Amino acid sequence: MxxxxxxxxxxxxxxxxxxxxxxxxxxxxxxxxxxxxxxxxxxxxxxxxxxxxxxxxxxxxxxxxxxxxxxxxxxxxxxxxxxxxxxxxxxxxxxxxxxxxxxxxxxxxxxxxxxxxxxxxxxxxxxxxxxxNQLEIATLPGNPERISSLKDLTRSGLKVVLCDRTVPCGAAAQKALDASGLELTPASYEQDVKSALTKVVLKEADAAVVYRTDVKAAGDKVRGVEFPESAEAVxxxxxxxxxxxxxxxxxxxxxxxxxxxxxxxxxxxxxxxxx
The missing domain is CATH 3.40.190.10 (Periplasmic binding protein-like II)
Incomplete structure (x- = not known):
């Protein structure tokens, strides 16, 4: 089903x-x-x-x-x-x-x-x-890729995951990308926000666009990066x-x-x- x-x-x-x-x-x-x-x-x-x-x-x-x-x-x-x-x-x-x-x-x-x-x-x-709820970028602890903006996620070689566009967090991420005029091809689309975050926690991705609540719940397992375009997709x-x-x-x-x-x-x- x-x-x-x-x-x-x-x-x-x-x-x-x-x-x-x-x-x-x-x-x-x-x-x-x-x-x-x-x-x-x-x-x-x-x-x-x-x-x-x-x-x-x-x-x-x-x-x-x-x-x-x-x-x-x-x-x-x-x-x-x-x-x-x-x-x-x-x-x-x-x-x-x-x-x-x-x-x-x-x-x-x-x-x-x-x-x-x-x-x-x-x-x-x-x-x-x-x-x-508002979006944040979840990165690996310490932010080793030095991601500081939504645009940074479009860098070549960076493994980024998004929620599927049919899921609210994915639709919001796409809205934020559209607002900034950016195009991003993720390494994978996940079926819910927890699955997207888990990819980063398990170090299977460098970053994910998730909700700020999920970043907070993960504690020191990830680091959150705010970006202004998230205000366009609350x-x-x-x-x-x-x-x-x-x-x-x-x-x-x-x-x-x-x-x-x-x-x-x-x-x-x-x-x-x-x-």
Whole structure:
């Protein structure tokens, strides 16, 4: 069904792929007491005791660290729930949803991929933009190739990877290249932003154009290089409850956590911008 495998994660069962990044985000989310106003109700006004059962969230790969942290918070707040995530490229997730894959919530890295779901009638109501993200160049630690600009990526002999153009991070990278009048033939196109970053982490590429949140989550495994053209390609992240959500009440409650001040602190701590 999809061109790339979905990375599924049940919060209680799996260890996050980037433990240090998630630990930092969990510390941020712990700064707010679960006894606050948003812990007492979901968007429908139900008490926390009424939010129960599993909730399945399909989320863009770039949300892996922040949503994993929020999933931990959600389960602590609602002990009778369990959150399972599928992280992948937004286009693959949207295709899965429109093909009938069961899920409660979809969080996309662009309005365009969310439109695939809404146009098919698979969203329950209008999506809400909850975060924004900007591109950075990820280089090897120490930046041995001395990359300082988007133009540097066009140098002969440099191995650069991009996300596929159908994926939001790839579409944004192409928009930035177009804005600067540059042409770039990458060594490979990757199916999601985590795959592109991994090429650099494994030293299979000299650089990748990814999101600033992914550079931050990688810590000292890569070095980030900002470039001004990224301002021309900032992505809005929408989230929506799905029309056929098996556990709509829990799905609504998770969306409310994402949009809450606590959720926004976790997201901005991961490098996202507020909408």
């Amino acid at each position: 999809n061109r790339s495998a979905l990375r599924s994660r049940g919060i209680r069962r799996a260890v996050p792929a980037t433990g240090a990044g998630v630990a930092a985000l969990l510390a941020l989310s712990a700064c707010s007491s679960p006894s606050g106003a948003d812990s007492g109700s979901d968007s429908a006004g139900s008490s926390s005791a009424e939010v129960s059962g599993p909730v399945t969230v399909f989320a863009a790969a770039s949300l892996e660290e922040s949503f994993t942290a929020l999933g931990e918070t959600f389960e602590k707040r609602h002990p009778d729930t369990e959150v399972t995530f599928s992280f992948a490229g937004s286009d693959s997730l949207a295709a899965s949803i429109t093909s009938g894959a069961p899920a409660d919530v979809f969080a996309s890295a662009s309005p365009g991929t969310m439109a695939t779901v809404t146009d098919a009638g698979d969203a329950a109501g209008a999506p809400t933009v909850f975060a924004r 992505n809005d992240y929408p989230i929506a409850l799905l029309e056929k959500a098996p556990h709509a009440n829990a799905g609504r409650a998770f969306i409310e956590l994402v949009k809450s001040p606590e959720g926004q602190r976790v997201l901005t701590g991961a490098g996202f911008r507020t909408p």
